[in-house]
Amino acid sequence: MSVLVFAETAEGNFRKPAFESVSYGQRVAASLGLPLHVLCLDHELSESSIKQLGDYGASHVLWDRNELFRHFDPQPFAKALRTAAEATQASVIVLSLTYNGRALAPLLAAQLNAGLVTGAIQLPEFVGQEFRIKKNVFGGKAIATVALRTPVKIIAVLPNAVAPQRASTDVAVELFESGVTASDWKIKIKGIRKSSGKVILSDAEIVVSGGRGLKGPENWGMIEELAEVLGAATACSRPVADVHWRPHEEHVGQTGLTIRPNLYIAIGISGAIQHLAGVNGSKVIVVINKDPEAPFFKAADYGIVGDAFEIVPALTRAFKRFKSGELTFS
Amino acid sequence: MKILVCISRTPDTTSRVAFTDNNTRFDADKVQFIINPYDEWYALVRAVELQESQGAAVTLLHVGGAEGDAILRKALAIGGDRAIRIDAEPPDAYFVAVQIAAFLRQDPHDLVLVGKETIDYNGSQVGGMIAGLLEWPFVSLASRLELAGSTAVLERDISGGKEEIEVPLPVVVSCAKGMAEQRIPNMRGIMAARTKPLTVRAAEPAEALAPMIAFELPKAKQGVKLISPDQPEELVRLLHVEAKVI
Numbered sequence: 229m230s231v232l233v234f235a236e237t238a239e240g241n242f243r244k245p246a247f248e249s250v251s252y253g254q255r256v257a258a259s260l261g262l263p264l265h266v267l268c269l270d271h272e273l274s275e276s277s278i279k280q281l282g283d284y285g286a287s288h289v290l291w292d293r294n295e296l297f298r299h300f301d302p303q304p305f306a307k308a309l310r311t312a313a314e315a316t317q318a319s320v321i322v323l324s325l326t327y328n329g330r331a332l333a334p335l336l337a338a339q340l341n342a343g344l345v346t347g348a349i350q351l352p353e354f355v356g357q358e359f360r361i362k363k364n365v366f367g368g369k370a371i372a373t374v375a376l377r378t379p380v381k382i383i384a385v386l387p388n389a390v391a392p393q394r395a396s397t398d399v400a401v402e403l404f405e406s407g408v409t410a411s412d413w414k415i416k417i418k419g420i421r422k423s424s425g426k427v428i429l430s431d432a433e434i435v436v437s438g439g440r441g442l443k444g445p446e447n448w449g450m451i452e453e454l455a456e457v458l459g460a461a462t463a464c465s466r467p468v469a470d471v472h473w474r475p476h477e478e479h480v481g482q483t484g485l486t487i488r489p490n491l492y493i494a495i496g497i498s499g500a501i502q503h504l505a506g507v508n509g510s511k512v513i514v515v516i517n518k519d520p521e522a523p524f525f526k527a528a529d530y531g532i533v534g535d536a537f538e539i540v541p542a543l544t545r546a547f548k549r550f551k552s553g554e555l556t557f558s
Numbered sequence: 559m560k561i562l563v564c565i566s567r568t569p570d571t572t573s574r575v576a577f578t579d580n581n582t583r584f585d586a587d588k589v590q591f592i593i594n595p596y597d598e599w600y601a602l603v604r605a606v607e608l609q610e611s612q613g614a615a616v617t618l619l620h621v622g623g624a625e626g627d628a629i630l631r632k633a634l635a636i637g638g639d640r641a642i643r644i645d646a647e648p649p650d651a652y653f654v655a656v657q658i659a660a661f662l663r664q665d666p667h668d669l670v671l672v673g674k675e676t677i678d679y680n681g682s683q684v685g686g687m688i689a690g691l692l693e694w695p696f697v698s699l700a701s702r703l704e705l706a707g708s709t710a711v712l713e714r715d716i717s718g719g720k721e722e723i724e725v726p727l728p729v730v731v732s733c734a735k736g737m738a739e740q741r742i743p744n745m746r747g748i749m750a751a752r753t754k755p756l757t758v759r760a761a762e763p764a765e766a767l768a769p770m771i772a773f774e775l776p777k778a779k780q781g782v783k784l785i786s787p788d789q790p791e792e793l794v795r796l797l798h799v800e801a802k803v804i
Contacts, residue, residue: 337652
């Protein structure tokens with residue numbers, strides 16, 4: 229038995245969800261006294277780039293350098309994971325609930341007859357052979373405990389929910405052939421459209437979001453400026469996307485994107501329940517609104533009641549002074 | 559061309575979330591149930607559009623108890639030719655996927671549409687599991703879907719953008735925003751739905767692999783800390799010193 233982690237990459241780079249899942253897997257393996265194996269499927273990686281997984285506790289990495297993996301198709305990726313799971317006799321498989329993980333995890337679970345939790349927010353509680361794992365339900369309005377009792381268990385960890393633990397482990401990289409061929413790829417990629425924003429909204433640690441209170445698309449300059457100072461992504465509420473002040477990719481909420489940044493700054497957004505469903509997993513919420521009765525204040529950690537057109541530029545100046553070291557706190 | 563749309567029944571988005579039976583079960587008392595919005599707005603409406611433009615036959619399928627019939631009638635009022643209810647109280651997503659895969663083995667369809675997730679348990683599992691069980695391709699989080707002969711042309715969400723893809727039928731597609739616009743059923747649709755066939759089938763035996771055994775409500779927020787509009791530095795200080803997010 230062992231713990232197998234799929235460390236997702238894009239064009240030869242690990243992103244935070246990969247480190248989170250390696251660290252999660254390492255802690256599960258340590259708790260159970262099982263060996264840990266990590267699988268990488270990306271020809272653009274290098275042995276030295278893979279070694280950074282040691283910072284999160286990986287000691288043994290299986291690396292399939294097949295170029296076919298540059299295109300994501302859940303069936304052949306699941307096949308590769310099955311091959312690796314068999315080779316390592318994995319009893320626990322850990323991956324991240326990224327866009328790709330969302331497709332891969334259930335497909336793999338059905339094929340392996342494995343119990344699956346999508347969006348784990350904590351490490352498991354071990355009760356005999358059973359894992360009890362918490363996940364958000366009802367759009368973050370409640371938390372459920374899922375019981376996994378199957379011989380093989382799959383945990384898809386919610387990104388930005390379980391902080392990775394630093395380690396310094398020596399990594400042995402082993403070349404691995406997962407046995408996929410071109411005929412396994414049924415999905416053909418015809419083109420890719422990148423979003424316009426500088427920071428990817430779904431991955432962003434800080435998000436600055438605007439609503440109808442901003443009165444028109446011409447007023448988004450101050451939102452973008454604040455976002456730039458903070459290295460944040462920009463987002464918007466549904467009404468703003470519906471009237472095309474901002475592109476639909478930026479719409480967060482029940483019918484748009486669900487995000488869980490460390491800091492969410494909502495400007496001129498009243499905080500309808502549908503909007504909250506998309507952002508209430510954020511660690512810290514700041515609300516700026518001229519209406520003290522705006523429902524968003526009830527879900528906020530910090531609030532400023534007042535005119536966004538005065539507050540946002542002043543706040544941007546304050547953040548700039550903080551970033552430059554001019555404004556310090558003892 | 560035959561399209562299967564999987565329909566879930568979920569509490570209305572504004573429902574009070576509470577649990578009963580020692581916090582092991584959702585408290586459905588006084589709760590209004592609806593078609594899972596993602597199944598309705600995206601999957602069902604897109605299937606109906608393909609029915610209108612390409613003459614596809616559309617089957618609606620729900621796995622659940624008799625209370626699901628009202629949901630299926632409502633869905634039939636939006637569109638679709640017939641509805642199937644597989645009679646069971648599903649203990650988890652895998653059980654549902656087994657039922658749908660078993661139905662598809664007996665009654666093949668070219669395209670299976672599911673919503674990206676249900677708004678209650680937020681699992682995002684059934685579509686991928688159907689594809690896993692049937693060894694079909696699976697496209698998750700699709701925001702556009704066209705049919706060109708025996709090929710589906712789709713756009714799917716990826717980290718930081720969208721990808722245009724092609725895939726041969728049959729395929730399972732999980733539908734996300736952009737796929738279609740919500741439709742309100744008209745009187746003609748509601749009348750027609752009354753006479754459309756709704757068949758109830760027995761469930762296949764299947765075990766639950768990942769049941770939810772307990773629920774809890776998240777810790778309440780401490781309450782908002784208000785900062786004066788003329789003290790932006792104070793907010794910066796709190797975010798740095800207290801919340802430690804910058």
